[in-house]
């Protein structure tokens with residue numbers, strides 16, 4: 001297999017996977033994690049990836065993020081685009097304040113101090129944490145820490161956001177509020193979002209399109225558009241009906257593997 005990496009193309013915010021394959025290890029211990037995954041994500045599209053545990057969702061995000069190399073196929077991103085990645089754990093620096101954490105990407109980009117201060121304040125307003133800039137991560141709730149992580153990712157000024165179960169550890173109410181916040185920020189900033197979740201209702205609540213991956217190897221087995229108008233409610237009958245359809249397919253897939 002050839003080792004191909006992420007290559008740029010002109011449409012900012014677009015993400016395209018062409019026959020992407022990922023193999024971990026070698027010989028009899030080799031694990032085929034992804035097998036021929038092709039996916040075109042339009043600029044500004046919100047795509048949710050769902051699938052059973054171990055189907056390669058995180059692998060796919062890591063490849064798009066450029067943290068790992070594909071074993072075959074290729075990934076195309078817009079010119080000069082470095083996607084932002086967010087995880088279930090906020091991964092904040094505990095010794096820095098909220099402002100200090102959001103400032104990290106700006107410092108790395110060597111923006112002048114005054115401009116950084118302005119940007120940090122604007123980003124904290126965006127995630128509704130303007131009053132909490134001087135706090136440290138341990139003084140915040142889980143939901144607030146994820147807001148800081150989101151602000152820090154937005155500080156990268158990237159049009160592509162990769163989110164790996166970002167709200168997986170939060171209670172239902174906090175998650176519900178963060179869905180609204182993320183949807184607002186996504187729409188305002190015209191972001192392209194690739195969002196991994198185990199929670200099918202969450203996928204139906206957020207996505208323009210839901211992609212279902214099979215297990216070992218990960219292949220796209222189903223894709224559906226969510227044409228429910230926004231704003232949406234996670235407990236609405238339309239969302240429940242789409243979630244039920246995807247859940248049935250997921251159950252069949254999990255059953256096939258005897259998991």
Ligand SMILES: Nc1ncnc2c1ncn2[C@@H]1O[C@H](COP(=O)(O)OP(=O)(O)OP(=O)(O)O)[C@@H](O)[C@H]1O
Nearest residue numbers: 024025031033051052053054055056057058059060
């Ligand atoms: N570094 C690695 N070395 C070997 N195998 C790996 C490695 N990373 C992942 N895998 C294997 O690749 C497959 C896909 O893993 P991945 O973490 O991408 O799945 P996932 O869908 O994100 O799982 P989960 O939903 O449990 O987070 C799994 O079988 C996993 O055991």
